[in-house]
Amino acid sequence: MDQQDRWERLLKRSLTPNIEPDEQLNVQLIRQLREASVHMRSSKVGFRKKLVAGVASAVLFVTMSFTVYAAWNYLNPAQVADSIGDRALAQAFVDEHAVQLNESVTSGDYRITLHGIVSGEGISDFVTSSSAEHFQLERTYAVVSIAKRDGSAMPDIHDEAYDKMPFFVTPLIKGVPPWQVNIATMNGGYSEIVKDGVMYRLIETDGIEMFADRGVYLAVSSSRFYDTNAFHYQEETGEISVNSEYGGVNALFELPLDPAKADPDRAEAYLQQMLPSNNTDSDRDAVRTEPDMEAAVEQGTLIAESVKVMDFDENGMGTYEYENYLINIALDALFEDGQTGFSKLISTFDDEQERFAVRFARDADGVVTGMMYKLN
Amino acid sequence: MENVAFEDLVLRHGHTVYRFCYKLAGNKADADDLYQETFLKAVELHPKLDVSLNPTSYLIGIAVRLWKNRRRKWLRRQQIAPEKDWDDTVPERASESGVPSSPEEIAIYNELSAMIRDAVDQLHDKYRLPLLMFYTAELSVGEIAKTLNIPQGTVKSRLHKARKMLERRMEVWEYGPTRSMGAFIEAISHPKH
Numbered sequence: 347m348d349q350q351d352r353w354e355r356l357l358k359r360s361l362t363p364n365i366e367p368d369e370q371l372n373v374q375l376i377r378q379l380r381e382a383s384v385h386m387r388s389s390k391v392g393f394r395k396k397l398v399a400g401v402a403s404a405v406l407f408v409t410m411s412f413t414v415y416a417a418w419n420y421l422n423p424a425q426v427a428d429s430i431g432d433r434a435l436a437q438a439f440v441d442e443h444a445v446q447l448n449e450s451v452t453s454g455d456y457r458i459t460l461h462g463i464v465s466g467e468g469i470s471d472f473v474t475s476s477s478a479e480h481f482q483l484e485r486t487y488a489v490v491s492i493a494k495r496d497g498s499a500m501p502d503i504h505d506e507a508y509d510k511m512p513f514f515v516t517p518l519i520k521g522v523p524p525w526q527v528n529i530a531t532m533n534g535g536y537s538e539i540v541k542d543g544v545m546y547r548l549i550e551t552d553g554i555e556m557f558a559d560r561g562v563y564l565a566v567s568s569s570r571f572y573d574t575n576a577f578h579y580q581e582e583t584g585e586i587s588v589n590s591e592y593g594g595v596n597a598l599f600e601l602p603l604d605p606a607k608a609d610p611d612r613a614e615a616y617l618q619q620m621l622p623s624n625n626t627d628s629d630r631d632a633v634r635t636e637p638d639m640e641a642a643v644e645q646g647t648l649i650a651e652s653v654k655v656m657d658f659d660e661n662g663m664g665t666y667e668y669e670n671y672l673i674n675i676a677l678d679a680l681f682e683d684g685q686t687g688f689s690k691l692i693s694t695f696d697d698e699q700e701r702f703a704v705r706f707a708r709d710a711d712g713v714v715t716g717m718m719y720k721l722n
Numbered sequence: 723m724e725n726v727a728f729e730d731l732v733l734r735h736g737h738t739v740y741r742f743c744y745k746l747a748g749n750k751a752d753a754d755d756l757y758q759e760t761f762l763k764a765v766e767l768h769p770k771l772d773v774s775l776n777p778t779s780y781l782i783g784i785a786v787r788l789w790k791n792r793r794r795k796w797l798r799r800q801q802i803a804p805e806k807d808w809d810d811t812v813p814e815r816a817s818e819s820g821v822p823s824s825p826e827e828i829a830i831y832n833e834l835s836a837m838i839r840d841a842v843d844q845l846h847d848k849y850r851l852p853l854l855m856f857y858t859a860e861l862s863v864g865e866i867a868k869t870l871n872i873p874q875g876t877v878k879s880r881l882h883k884a885r886k887m888l889e890r891r892m893e894v895w896e897y898g899p900t901r902s903m904g905a906f907i908e909a910i911s912h913p914k915h
Contacts, residue, residue, distance in 0.1 A: 353885070353889070356834065356835075356838070357838065357853075357857055357885070358857050359831075359835065360834070360835040360839055361745065361838070361839070361842065361853070361854065361857040361858045361887075362741065362836040362857065362858055363741050363744055363745060363858075365740070365741060365744055365750075366737050367736050367737065367740040367757060368753075368754075371757070372732055372733070372736060373752055374758075375732055375736075375757070375758050375761055376732055378758065378761075378762060379732070379761060379762065379765055380729075404823075430787070431763070471763065485854060489757045497800070546845055586801075662840070678840070678843070683844060683846075701906065709881060719881070
């Protein structure tokens with residue numbers, strides 16, 4: 347046996363975790379499989395009855411230049427859903443309650459198009475009973491495409507350049523601070539494909555139609571999370587608008603939701619359990635990535651003497667310490683390979699009546715610095 | 723395929739699929755979700771099931787697609803609360819086929835394995851996915867190529883490059899195959915009977 351064979355054997359052994367699915371997990375899974383099989387046999391169209399009526403018509407948002415783009419240039423929402431293997435959602439997107447929008451706006455070097463939106467219960471293949479426990483029953487799905495204005499192709503998902511230019515696509519609710527309530531806090535997620543040089547993003551969040559009487563936007567920015575610099579939020583009116591001075595890509599669509607679908611009581615209850623003032627003590631001292639925390643740090647005060655260079659040991663573990671605060675953290679938990687700038691991971695803690703946050707930055711030389719902010 | 727067949731799949735192939743999901747997701751909670759969604763999706767797609775295909779390959783393919791579609795959410799959760807709930811002990815199977823048997827060898831083995839896992843987790847998905855499909859799920863190059871929809875030659879070159887990147891990483895950590903790790907590999911490659 348040569349050296350390479352031995353290396354192969356070590357790789358094989360190292361990459362085979364000594365772990366099995368719990369017996370209870372398998373029991374639960376088999377039960378789910380039986381239920382799914384029965385459901386499929388008994389009613390292929392059951393989900394139609396559960397659909398909540400969607401939006402009625404497209405409207406233009408006043409501050410941006412929109413065009414109705416030639417739809418044949420793109421996949422339609424149903425084709426996008428089908429491409430990622432979600433046949434139920436593809437069907438929902440061609441249902442009469444779904445709305446095809448095909449509204450485009452240009453920003454920087456990109457053309458951003460909102461293709462369509464649909465809301466309802468049980469309209470996706472991907473919501474299982476295990477994960478649905480934490481979600482609203484009603485979910486909203488929207489398809490957005492992003493293409494280069496000059497006609498060059500967006501990086502394919504297999505390319506090294508894929509995801510180098512991040513995009514954050516989120517619904518925002520009029521009258522609610524966007525850094526507090528957005529896709530990241532609304533149990534959201536997304537799927538993405540690149541087809542013929544166009545990137546399609548299918549987002550999903552908790553249902554937004556309950557906010558129809560308030561007004562709901564769909565925002566796109568070139569950031570990994572909500573960027574307070576990309577949009578203006580006017581507290582007096584609750585209006586959200588694009589920041590024309592923003593250096594990156596930003597776009598905002600106003601969603602034409604039917605006010606008749608609003609549910610003010612449910613909407614208020616939803617927001618009450620989500621907004622920070624209603625968080626419990628257990629949320630304190632957490633390490634967080636929520637965009638509201640990024641915004642809070644930006645508005646906080648840096649404690650100059652807390653800025654310290656961190657050393658990491660051979661296992662990638664580093665320690666940051668300032669006064670009574672101490673944290674041990676892995677480098678790879680803070681930064682992705684090659685990432686510079688601020689880490690998305692922010693540690694927060696309360697000290698008597700004051701709240702603090704610790705964030706981390708890495709420069710081009712790989713030097714990691716920890717620093718503490720006093721939050722407002 | 724009837725649901726009873728899928729139950730059989732769970733019992734016969736579930737452990738391999740689960741291990742793969744665990745490696746992809748990085749923690750038990752997300753692995754549980756991915757594992758369940760994979761089988762449920764398989765039920766949904768069953769009319770498309772190619773019975774000539776290796777069932778494990780079919781299920782791994784679904785897991786990869788689901789994971790790609792949803793990894794942002796999972797990555798975010800991982801960053802908020804990184805979980806390292808690996809069972810770092812020597813796999814029982816290893817002890818049957820050539821093994822670190824002394825406490826010192828086991829300690830070194832566990833350390834090396836942890837380093838390799840960390841190094842693999844840091845690879846770009848382009849290399850990490852074929853590597854996990856090959857070693858964790860034990861798919862063939864042809865099955866990986868079919869699942870990822872890329873040529874077999876590409877799979878081979880990515881596996882080769884991934885191994886080289888891991889070797890370099892281990893050498894940086896002074897555990898490269900040609901250094902101290904070599905002696906250890908030598909030891910565990912000659913099983914004691």
